[in-house]
Amino acid sequence: MKFVICTACGKSVPAESVNDQFPDAGLVLPYEEFGYYGGFTDIEFGFFDSKNYPKTWLMCHDCVVKLFTVFPLLGKTLTRGTHPCDNEKPCCEWAWRPTENFGKYTKDSDGALIPAPGPHYQIVQDGQWVDAFD
Numbered sequence: 001m002k003f004v005i006c007t008a009c010g011k012s013v014p015a016e017s018v019n020d021q022f023p024d025a026g027l028v029l030p031y032e033e034f035g036y037y038g039g040f041t042d043i044e045f046g047f048f049d050s051k052n053y054p055k056t057w058l059m060c061h062d063c064v065v066k067l068f069t070v071f072p073l074l075g076k077t078l079t080r081g082t083h084p085c086d087n088e089k090p091c092c093e094w095a096w097r098p099t100e101n102f103g104k105y106t107k108d109s110d111g112a113l114i115p116a117p118g119p120h121y122q123i124v125q126d127g128q129w130v131d132a133f134d
């Protein structure tokens, strides 16, 4: 299993879902694009620690949840069900999990393939899994 270090908390976290370089269910923040003239940091004048200068911040799942807990309006910019979770108790309010209908199809009266009836996945509401209909 491949691991990467979370830039925010320093923990080693699994990184298997995308190219073995990003934290599973995490975020990648392109730190260079945060710096601008007149901003908190100015990339042109190099206000970055040259030894600890990452091109990106890699944030593990738990740090992303902390970020959106501290700044709930940022979290509200996300739709529900952004990443999968197999746990009986959802890992966070943005998780989703498949139901037994997930990926199943049936044929309508004309013989065309249509999604099987019923919910195909669940999202989180008030800390509990609920069926999603869309």
Ligand SMILES: [Zn+2]
Residues within 6 Å of the ligand: 006, 007, 008, 009, 010, 011, 059, 060, 061, 062, 063
């Ligand atoms: Zn972290």
Ligand SMILES: [Zn+2]
Residues within 6 Å of the ligand: 025, 061, 083, 085, 091, 092, 093, 094, 095
């Ligand atoms: Zn989660």
